Amino acid sequence: MKRISGQIAILTDFGLNDNYNGVMEAVIRKINPEAKITYITGNSKPFNLIAGAYLLYTSYKYFPKNTIFLVVIDPGVGTNRRPLIIKTKNYVFIGPDNGVLYPAIASEKIIKIIEIQNEKLYLAKTISNTFHGRDIFSVAAALISIGVEPDIFGNQLRYEDLTKLDFTYKSLGNEICGKILYVDHFGNIATSIPKEVLLNNFKYGQNVEIKVNNSKYKCRFVKTFGYGMENELLIYFNGYFMVEIGINKGSAKDKLNVREGDEICLEGYTQGDFSHSI
Amino acid sequence: MKRISGQIAILTDFGLNDNYNGVMEAVIRKINPEAKITYITGNSKPFNLIAGAYLLYTSYKYFPKNTIFLVVIDPGVGTNRRPLIIKTKNYVFIGPDNGVLYPAIASEKIIKIIEIQNEKLYLAKTISNTFHGRDIFSVAAALISIGVEPDIFGNQLRYEDLTKLDFTYKSLGNEICGKILYVDHFGNIATSIPKEVLLNNFKYGQNVEIKVNNSKYKCRFVKTFGYGMENELLIYFNGYFMVEIGINKGSAKDKLNVREGDEICLEGYTQGDFSHSI
Amino acid sequence: MKRISGQIAILTDFGLNDNYNGVMEAVIRKINPEAKITYITGNSKPFNLIAGAYLLYTSYKYFPKNTIFLVVIDPGVGTNRRPLIIKTKNYVFIGPDNGVLYPAIASEKIIKIIEIQNEKLYLAKTISNTFHGRDIFSVAAALISIGVEPDIFGNQLRYEDLTKLDFTYKSLGNEICGKILYVDHFGNIATSIPKEVLLNNFKYGQNVEIKVNNSKYKCRFVKTFGYGMENELLIYFNGYFMVEIGINKGSAKDKLNVREGDEICLEGYTQGDFSHSI
Secondary structure: OOOOOOEEEEEEOOOOOOOHHHHHHHHHHHHOOOOEEEEEEOOOOOOOHHHHHHHHHHHHHHOOOOOEEEEEOOOOOOOOOOEEEEEEOOOEEEEEOOOOOHHHHHOOOEEEEEEOOOHHHOOOOOOOOOOHHHHHHHHHHHHHHOOOOHHHHOOEOOHHHOOOOOOOOEEEOOEEEEEEEEEOOOOOEEEEEEHHHHHHHOOOOOEEEEEEOOEEEEEEEOOOHHHOOOOOEEEEEOOOOEEEEEEOOEOHHHHHOOOOOOEEEEEEOOOOOOOOOO | OOOOOOEEEEEEOOOOOOOHHHHHHHHHHHHOOOOEEEEEEOOOOOOOHHHHHHHHHHHHHHOOOOOEEEEEOOOOOOOOOOEEEEEEOOOEEEEEOOOOOHHHHOOOOEEEEEEOOOHHHOOOOOOOOOOHHHHHHHHHHHHHHOOOOHHHHOOEOOHHHOOOOOOOEEEEOOEEEEEEEEEOOOOOEEEEEEHHHHHHHOOOOOEEEEEEOOEEEEEEEOOOHHHOOOOOEEEEEOOOOEEEEEEOOEOHHHHHOOOOOOEEEEEEOOOOOOOOOO | OOOOOOEEEEEEOOOOOOOHHHHHHHHHHHHOOOOEEEEEEOOOOOOOHHHHHHHHHHHHHHOOOOOEEEEEOOOOOOOOOOEEEEEEOOOEEEEEOOOOOHHHHOOOOEEEEEEOOOHHHOOOOOOOOOOHHHHHHHHHHHHHHOOOOHHHHOOEOOHHHOOOOOOOEEEEOOEEEEEEEEEOOOOOEEEEEEHHHHHHHOOOOOEEEEEEOOEEEEEEEOOOHHHOOOOOEEEEEOOOOEEEEEEOOEOHHHHHOOOOOOEEEEEEOOOOOOOOOO
16 A cells, blocks of 8 residues: 555535534544645535535536545435445545535546445444444545555446436526526525526626526626626626626525525516516 | 654634634644644634533544644633643643543543643743633644653643543433533534443333433434434434434424533333423 | 745635635645645635734734735625735735735735736636636645746736735824724724733723724723623733733623724723713
């Protein structure tokens, strides 16, 4: 086993008050004291797989090649959901088979998918039912960071066997419909609709109608939220090149009252044919 | 002084908004730029010695040998409470003599207890009255991480001289009584009663009566909270093998309205002899 | 380009729930995997330049020589505010020209001020309008950490050209007036009045009158808040040797209802000539 100075990126919903993230780091450092550990965040929305998947999907490409992603958003811990190691051309993804890894790995060239089954590679003979982040996933990340091969952890799975979680959108006539993927702490609402789709269908400055949860809202397509007037709903590309709804120095979330997973549709319209709800 | 790449684990109640944790790290890195710093948490409950002691006690064994624990939960800063360096067989613990280190070091083989008195090893000639985490404790941790001997910091104390903080429990007839040690951000309630005691007295599936703050509650002894019904109080071992009260996808804290330090008693009972309060 | 193990200190208002801080770290580690990254905080008050400037000003001197400060409190992102690299005798400061760097660099010997203009040193050919922390500032910090010279990034600016943000105070007869610079998470209120000014004008134990937002309050000048009675307003030097208002185990902020930027005046008085408001 060669000691390499592995980059490990952690994403959890453990929060920052308790010692769960710290203990995961401890387990890693006991195996690889030289690991370079970065948090995507240790405070992802609890049990929220779509939000976690979005944070991973929008982050991972910025990390160095060979970074190991250790993702513990795991509401099914202790049940029979499978723990995974997924080796792609550029990265390694470790986490539960509940969809949280799916959008990221679906964008990568997959080399191998392993189900972690080898109990000799657990933290201890007796492990907890509640903290597999420490007992299984951190150990796997640390061992891989020092050169252990994924095959030792268990048998291969096929891509088709994985639990899916898709960031999809579709065009229906004049409408483009997608999903709300993430509401950030400013109240900006990111959707599954990519930049190009908006650019192909709308022009800067054009009014766009949003339909979500049986309500309709009018917003304006702008280059960045700095162009918005007070309280004006705006639509633009966010820093991850996804279509986002926001308000300049305000919270679009408070206005639209939405959450991750809600369906959202966009449609261009001309002034006059629109009755603004709320 | 040999430069070694020391592992330092930080536990503070400074919170994550201000720059207090960052400045402690700065002081460490000025002395040992190669230090490997991990946070147990930088956001422990303010002034709460039991909560801090629990987070340290349940974390420290997962860290690599020779890790230096820098613990600054220090409501008595600026008064005459003693700053300590405690060297054990496997670790070094640095922090105030207010009990926060006690449960951890009481489980370790103690080599030496030093009271930090040598003002030449403070950050500056004039130090603050309010930030000994920066001015005394971080300097000590950093110096020890590069090989400075604890003896240089001051005189030895005896174990008996330390301020105690015990995580105890007792059996009284059919009752087992302990203390509430920690309420985590999910609302799970960890107690001072260890796994074995529960296993010796109760069977999986059995109903258990909880008495706390003059109220009684019924709960069920299960392997993990995944087995609980909606709103059902459960009792199980947590990830640190301590007895914990929780609710599946809910908050036991909201139901029991308890906090760290409260006494809690458990008693087995058979259906029919129980009048459920609230 | 020599690979050096650079110290980078990050200060942002991105918050700890989203992946913005993590992605900035990713960009740094892709360029310099060995960078030593410390957070002053990743959770500074959103869009609050005075608070951010205070956290930087009070922190930076504790960091090792040659630390690179990467400061992204940037409400003007995407507009024409200038991105800066400021090399001083001891440090490098990187961030927007909106005043947030000003109090720190005004205390240092400035070697060179560069406006980042070279688009070849951006993260990509097309960059976002909303996330220059990732696309411009992190890249600059990482490149400088591996030895790239600031001159390559753009042309020099003069100190006089910078956007100013001054931490000033003045004496007017018996009054000393300054600004509120920071309210920390305990509710302590730090001002722009330095330690010496208070010491020259008041004696320990003396009563001091505070005037702020058209209200007057009485407080007592003490060595540390541990000397305060319940609910008593105290005035003392904080850990950064600035004059601070606090309450022992309480929140001065809740009592005075102030925020960063408010003017505050102090005046000594003798019992009897004071009518306490509220």
